[in-house]
Amino acid sequence: MAGRPDLTRRALAEGLAAFALVFAGCGAVIANTVHAGALGGIGVSATFGLIVMAMIYATGHLSGAHINPAVTIAFTLTRHFPLRDAVAYVGAQLAGAAAGAFVLLAAWSDQPAQLGATVPSVGAGTALLYEAILTAVLMFVIVAVATDTRAVGAAAALAIGGTVGLDALFGGPITGASMNPARSFGPALASGTWTDFWIYLVGPIVGAAGGALAYQLIRGEHPRAALASATSTGTCPTRRADRSTRSAPRATRSPSASERWSRSWTRADSAGRSRGRHGRRRRSRRRGRRRRRGQRPGKWIAVHVALCHHAVAAGGLRRVQRTVGE
Numbered sequence: 001m002a003g004r005p006d007l008t009r010r011a012l013a014e015g016l017a018a019f020a021l022v023f024a025g026c027g028a029v030i031a032n033t034v035h036a037g038a039l040g041g042i043g044v045s046a047t048f049g050l051i052v053m054a055m056i057y058a059t060g061h062l063s064g065a066h067i068n069p070a071v072t073i074a075f076t077l078t079r080h081f082p083l084r085d086a087v088a089y090v091g092a093q094l095a096g097a098a099a100g101a102f103v104l105l106a107a108w109s110d111q112p113a114q115l116g117a118t119v120p121s122v123g124a125g126t127a128l129l130y131e132a133i134l135t136a137v138l139m140f141v142i143v144a145v146a147t148d149t150r151a152v153g154a155a156a157a158l159a160i161g162g163t164v165g166l167d168a169l170f171g172g173p174i175t176g177a178s179m180n181p182a183r184s185f186g187p188a189l190a191s192g193t194w195t196d197f198w199i200y201l202v203g204p205i206v207g208a209a210g211g212a213l214a215y216q217l218i219r220g221e222h223p224r225a226a227l228a229s230a231t232s233t234g235t236c237p238t239r240r241a242d243r244s245t246r247s248a249p250r251a252t253r254s255p256s257a258s259e260r261w262s263r264s265w266t267r268a269d270s271a272g273r274s275r276g277r278h279g280r281r282r283r284s285r286r287r288g289r290r291r292r293r294g295q296r297p298g299k300w301i302a303v304h305v306a307l308c309h310h311a312v313a314a315g316g317l318r319r320v321q322r323t324v325g326e
Contacts, residue, residue, distance in 0.1 A: 007088055009062070010088075014065075015092035015095050015099075017065060018096030019097065020051055022116070022183060025047055034108075034112050041169065041173065045165045045169045045177075050165070052067065054161075070179070072093070073086065073208065073209070093182040094182050096182070097182035098185065098189050101191075102189075114191045115190050115191040119176065122175070127196065129203075131179065131204055135211065137163060138164060142212075144159075145159050180200075181205070184197065
């Protein structure tokens with residue numbers, strides 16, 4: 001690929017991924033209700049995990065495959081993602097999730113299972129705690145595989161999709177295991193089910209921020225600003241950078257102009273250190289160009305010596321002429 005798509009195309013990719021998440025995941029909830037538990041809790045959880053994994057593989061190299069406003073906000077708070085892009089991403093994710101829910105509404109006008117809307121089966125405090133912890137675990141895994149070069153990037157989609165499925169297995173019966181404000185927003189808008197909806201806004205956002213900060217604390221690195229080309233950055237393995245694995249720059253002094261053009265470029269300085277690898281590379285490139293042109297370095301030395309002799313001889317001749325004239 002010649003380069004990353006512009007912000008509009010990346011936001012479109014996020015919207016399509018959110019659409020697929022709601023249509024497939026909430027569609028599985030509807031199918032399980034309509035067909036008397038044909039999928040079961042394991043089947044529904046696996047559907048959410050698999051669609052997330054598929055969308056990461058499909059759009060990760062384009063937009064970073066956030067698919068989740070909580071993930072985007074957490075990356076922005078930890079300075080892994082620019083604010084301007086975050087606004088576009090969150091808007092696209094919410095729009096894509098709403099579109100997916102309205103397609104389900106068109107297919108199921110009687111709104112079985114409230115079109116997959118998330119409604120807690122416990123008290124608000126317990127539900128909020130569950131959503132925050134579930135999202136923190138998910139975000140911890142996302143930050144690990146998306147921003148740390150020591151993690152295996154090729155398996156990022158498997159790790160993230162597996163975490164979504166695992167969280168859904170034990171959190172689904174409690175809160176619906178949303179972990180994603182967009183996933184809850186779409187069905188709530190289409191079905192008009194807003195019961196305790198604030199839990200699915202506050203819980204995932206707080207949990208995602210906590211998970212991201214927890215991994216940075218364990219990694220022992222301060223938050224850093226993301227590059228404009230996000231990749232992931234963004235959150236997918238396309239944008240992985242870890243300054244802790246990079247070697248520190250070598251403390252070499254900058255050579256003067258005369259030293260750069262001197263043939264004694266690689267001689268040790270007063271501290272006994274080399275002039276630096278950049279100088280050696282320049283010298284080797286100059287030698288390579290001379291050899292490719294069929295020239296030898298010794299030829300220029302001979303010319304220089306001949307010119308020096310000529311200058312000395314000319315100067316001596318002028319002194320003799322001045323002496324004879326006197």
